[in-house]
Amino acid sequence: MIDAVQSVVLLFMAVGDARKEKGMWKRITAAALLFLLVCGLIAGGWKTRAHAQAPSGLSGDVALLKQVKEVKRARLTEYASARPGAEYHEGRGVWQIKCDIALPCATQNELHLEDAKQLVANGCKAVCEGANMPTTLDATRYLQDNGVLFICGKASNAGGVATSALEMTQNSERLSWTFEEVDAKLEQIMVNIYHNIDDAAKRYGMEGNYVAGANIAGFEKVANAMLAQGVC
DSSP: OOOHHHHHHHHHHHHHTGGGSTTSOSSOEEEEOTTOOOSSEEEEEEETTEEEEOTTOSGGGHHHHHIIIIISOOOHHHHHHHSTTOEEEESSGGGGSOOSEEEOOSSTTOBOHHHHHHHHHTTOOEEEOOSSSOBOHHHHHHHHHTTOEEEOHHHHTTHHHHHHHHHHHHHHHTOOOOHHHHHHHHHHHHHHHHHHHHHHHHHTTOTTOHHHHHHHHHHHHHHHHHHHTTOO
16 A cells, blocks of 8 residues: 555656646546555556446545545445445456556556556556556566556655655654655655656667666666765
């Protein structure tokens, strides 16, 4: 489960490249795992091996979702019963929901090759990871080969670690920032990450390949730090 701040950051990274083209995505829908709160229309929530779907969106039902899952510790069937128009389905079918942006945010190897094929067939434009390697290697390659904007977790899922660093900074400096201050700093961190991976990919002739860009940018950061410390 991820918090609302990082969810918005994930969405921001997903559409960051699209901002270059005005009106590219006038309406954003997202297939996401449970409790993912984004500034768009969340079409479905997933838990274990079942999912709930609400064509009109789950975004306005955050309080109900939290009540069902965090307070009552109940199943999604209870949410579906309480939410007019919601549907409950057994199985891993959440990735069959038509969406513009898919955000796998649970655990590793949750989005498989067959899921990637379904997303592509449904016209998904971007997949941004919100967990540690939730997309299998075969699925990642398929998404990239079929023109889906894919941002790997080491970039798009950096919000949690970044926020922890901001908390440590406040502690060491005996400061207390407001939510808005933390949110603004986190957004700037994620904006910088996006530009770093985008620039790295371009410099090495792999424009649009954000997996390669993230790997290169990460390696360069460590290498430059080692050089600065005289390690090598």
